[in-house]
Amino acid sequence: MVEIIGRDELISALDALIGAAVDGQGAAVVLRGEAGIGKTVLLEHAVRAGRERGLRVLSVTGVQAEGEIPYAGLDQLLRPVRSVAAAVESPYRRAVEVLGLLGDSGEAVLLAVEDAHWLDAETWETLTFLGRRVGSDRIALVMAVRDGEDIDLRLAAAGLPELRLEPLPDADAGALLDRTAPGLVPPLRARVLDEAAGNPLGVVELGSAAARSGSSALLPSSLPLSTRVERTFAGLVAELPPLTRQLLLIAALNDGSNLDEIRAAGAVLTGAEVPTEAIQPAVTSRLVTVDEQYEVRFRHPLLRSALRQQAAPGDRRRVHEALAAVLADSPARRLWHRASAVPGRDEALARELTAVAADAMQRHTVAFALAAANRAVQLSEDPAARARRQIWAVHAAHEQGDPDTARRILAEIDDQDLRPADRVRVVFMRDHYFPGASSGPERLLSYAGMIRTMHEGGDHEAATQAMCDVALGVYYSNAPAHVRDQLVEATLALGLDEDDPRLTGILGQIAPVEHGAAAVERLRQLLLRTDIPPTWRADLTVAAWAVGAFDVAAALGLSSVADLRRQGRIGTLSVSLSAAAAAHASLGDTRSALPLAAESIALATEIGQRTWVLGGHLITAQAEALRGETDSARRRADAAEQALSAARRFPMLALVQRARGLAALAEGHAEDAFRQFMRVFDPADTMYFPNQQLHLLGHLAEAAVLGGLLEELRPVADAMEPVAERSQSPALRVGYGYARAVLTGDYEKALADDLTAWPFDRARLQLTYGSALRRAYKITESRPLLREAATTFDTLGATPWADRARAELRATGETRRRPMDALDALTPQEQQIARLAADGLSNREIGERLFLSPRTVSTHLYRIYPKVNVRSRAELARILVSSGAA
Structure with missing residues (x-):
């Protein structure tokens, strides 16, 4: 084996990587540097070292010609093992399948990738996603890439560790030249070293050429080194x-x-x-x-x-x-x-590719659809047709969770080629994909006009999709009534059938009060349907949360999450996870909310959905406050306020107030909590947001009764009564029922309502009523209420409320210990894995749901068992059930 000169530190790093993979600690690294700097030599060393340590080596070289073919590189890499299932069209799903495939053999594996910068985008995404998740797998991933602006962006998003190759020092370059072309006369030797500038390939190839042909072989130094070496190869x-x-x-x-x-x-x-x-x-x-x-x-x-x-x-x-x-x-x-x-453009082939793309989209092979659409754009002769294909490609990129590609394609569209309907659609999409500071509700009126133009221009589906896209923005706009009315008119003008779930999803978000009653009724009916696409169910989840039907939102969200995972629609999956997390947090179920929010944040971060990352942190803050983790909740709320204020998204600050108010309640600072929540109800405050009032009246009422502020609560409750009647918002009706109970003292009437789907609110009502009975010396009547409240709060993970219930019980003379929380010692991801394992899912099934390898799941369970003092899945299930965590 020939000694590699001048790369001792890099060789040691690669050897350590290989050794760690053998020992079951997988890792990934990117070898990075200019052309000819020695990446290939180091990659070959890694391959030799891997084989010597018993690793199975799988390798692939990125090929520029393959860059347009989805998964071409991945399929070639895995050809010695087997092809990944063709139906799996998401890089994230493929990464999990590859992890499982390689883990099944029990062998340690080295994945060696040469010229990774030329891999197709889907293979790149798959391998980098895999590289971030091999910590518990016997897998080493080494990718060699050439420097460049494009690769800078790719690597920044990939988040993988890098080993950078610099030019060789003069002494090492001289030693390499003497080994390659010994006996060069000093002037020629000096010339070669000067021309090569420490680049090992330049030293070898230019030195060899000089040895054969003398100084005439050295091309002008004004040419880039890569060009000179290419010409040397061309001569051969x-x-x-x-x-x-x-x-x-x-x-x-x-x-x-x-x-x-x-x-x-x-x-x-x-x-x-x-x-x-x-x-x-x-x-x-x-x-x-x-x-x-x-x-x-x-x-x-x-x-x-x-x-x-x-x-x-x-x-x-x-x-x-x-x-x-x-x-x-x-x-x-x-x-x-x-x-x-094809020489030049070819409209017939462009049409064929467009048809192939549309068919691929129907079959959920989004990556191939996007690649075909992009090539169709390049071949288009008709400018208007080309622009329509670009618009279609933007939508495909969004479905795949690739906002960078969506933005790039949008920037390339020439507005002069667009039909009027397409032009407004592009303007709308640019607003949607290039969000800046909020421009307020006035911009929404122009959206209504744009959507009407799309619809009248014959683009009915595009208009409907645009309205679906803008609906949540309307919800968070604090738009005045006349703006909402025009958007409702624009929605109704789309001519959607009453049975179309999208109509319910749009109206539920745009006008949760005015159209809330119809939306709530319709959402409960839609919950029973099995024919609704998961992307539509994701929108319905958001709508159900908006109108306060949290139980429906939780069910819709979890059902859409399962299908979106399977289809690999990561962009929509992160949204659906966030909405499901918000629903569970709003129901007080912190045990379900935190893992869902954590996964949503992770996926949204992976694909650059900054708004959903922020939303996930606010949901996490809400759940943390309910758990009593108030310091963390406030840190997240403060960070969110800074980001939202900078973007002038003031209505979303209501979510900040929600977290702060709950944190104050958890700490027993009732008056502070009341002031925090009241800002959302005060029209003069920047935090004012009527849509969130539907969700917060119950919390405000709890703060009022604990802080002795019932007279301040009364006018707010009176004002919300007609809103509750008109909207039929379940959250507002439950909150109003609690407020009426604390204002009138008639708790029995409130408890007579069916609160089966609202365990936190029922337990809060029991706690407040039981406390009132205890203070009235009705000890016997108070104890059952307080016991049940404590049990429910413990089950939900709302520890401060459970502690309050136990304190009230102690005041009645009854002692009740805090039960051991089996999940307290676990991270959100470990909680998810523990629950799924307790439900009987195999490691492979858990991995498929959470985009983890079976080996990583096994490693997590190995760490989980001692934390909760169990030895098996069966024991884990029993302890989760006994603690109320299942």
Whole structure:
């Protein structure tokens, strides 16, 4: 084995990575640097070291020609094992499947990726997602990438550790040159070292060229080093037989590497059979290698670039045509080569690609749909058709959870090519995908006009989708009545059938008071339907939360989450998780809310959904306050207030007040809590937000009764009575019932209502009534109420409220200990895993739900069991049930 000069620290780091994978501590690293800096040599060292330590090595080289084909790189990487299921079209789902696939063998595995910057986007997303989750798997991932602005953005989003390769020091560069081209005369040696500037490939190739041909081989230093090395390679290729050169060009332009496939394309080009031996001169010249599976590998990617650059455009097109001719059994690859062979634009092929994209979207293969749509855009002859395809591609990118691509495509649309209906649609989408500071409710009127224009222009589905997109923004706009009325009119003008769930979802968010009663009734009916797409159910979850039907929102949210996971619609999944978390938190169920919010934050962070990251933190703050973790809740609330105020999204500050008020209640500071909540009800306050009043009246009433502020509560409750009657908001009706009970003292009437789906509110009513009875010396009557309240609060994880109930019980002469909380010692992710394991799911099933490998799930359970003092799933289930956590 040849010694690698000047890279001792990097070699040690790679060896440590390999050793950790052997020991069951997976990790990922990115080797980064300019072309020729030595990434390939280090990657080859990692491969050798991995094999010596017994790792199974899977490798792939990114190919520029494959960049448009979803999962081309991943499928090639896994070919020695097996292909990943073609139906799985989400990078996140694929990453989990790969983790499970590699973990099944029990072997330690090294994934070695050369030229990762040329991987297709889906393979990149899959591998980087996998790289962030291999901590408990015997997997090492090493990716080599070339420097560049595009890769800077990719790596920033990937969040993987990097090892940067710098130019060799002078002494090391000199040692490498002396080993490669010994005996160069001092002036020529100095010239080579100066030209190479510490780049190892430059030292080797320019030194070799100088040894063969003297100083005439050194191209002008005004050229970039990569160009000079490419030309050195090109000179070597020029010495090969014509048929060998042709096979190398085919290999350079192919999106596969199989020698027989390359020979078959060569036969199409030459009209005669191409023998296997035709590639041998290139092997002998050390330009390529051919392994035992007859896979052709280029010695260096710059050779592939040199071959492409020196080939005439006509030759490149003929090669793509030949490859398309021999790939009849691979429709996707054949389609891409056909598209690459087209001289200029081709509207017919663009239409074909658009049809393929639409079909892929229907089959939930979103990644392929987006790639096909992008190529269709490039081939479009008709400017208006091209613009419509770009609009469609924006929607596909959004579905895939790729806001960066959506923004890029939007920026490329030429407004002059748009029909009037498309023009307003693009304006709307730019507002939606490039959100800046809130411009207030006035902008919403223009949205209403845009949506009408789309609808009148014949884009009925686009108009409906636009209204679905804008509905939550309307909810959080604090829009005056006349603005809401116009948006309601625009919604009704869409002509949606009354049975269309989208109508309920839109109106429930736009006008939760005016159309709340109909929305609540309809939502309960829709809950029973099984034919509603999960993306629509996600919108319905948000609508149900908006109108205060938290129990419906929780059920809809969890059902949509399951399907969105399976389909890999990560963008919508993070939204649905957030809405489900909000519903559970609003029901006081902190045990369910915190894991859901944590996962929503993680996924939204992964795909750059900053608004949903912020929302997840506010939901977490709400749940933490209910649990008594008030310091953390306030920190999150303070950070959220700063971000929301900077963006002038003042109505959302009501969610900040919700967290602060609950934190004050948890600490027993009732008057402070009342003042915090009252800001949401005060029209003169920046926190004023009528829509959230539907959710907060119960909390305000609790603060009032504890703080002796009932007279201040009375006018608020009176004002909310007609709102409760008109909206039929379940949350407001429950809150108003509690407020009336504390104002009149008639608790029995409030307890007679069906509060089965509202355990926190029922327990709060029992606690308040039981406390009142205890103070009236009705000890016997108070105890059952206080006992049941304490049990419910413990079950929900609302510890401060449970402690208050136990304190009241002690005042009656009855002692009740705080039960052991089986989940207190666990992180939110561990809580999710514990619950799913207790429900009987296997490690693989848990991993599929949470985008984790089975081995990672197993590792988590290994840590969970001693934390809760159990040894098995059965014991875990029993302890969760006994503590009320199940």
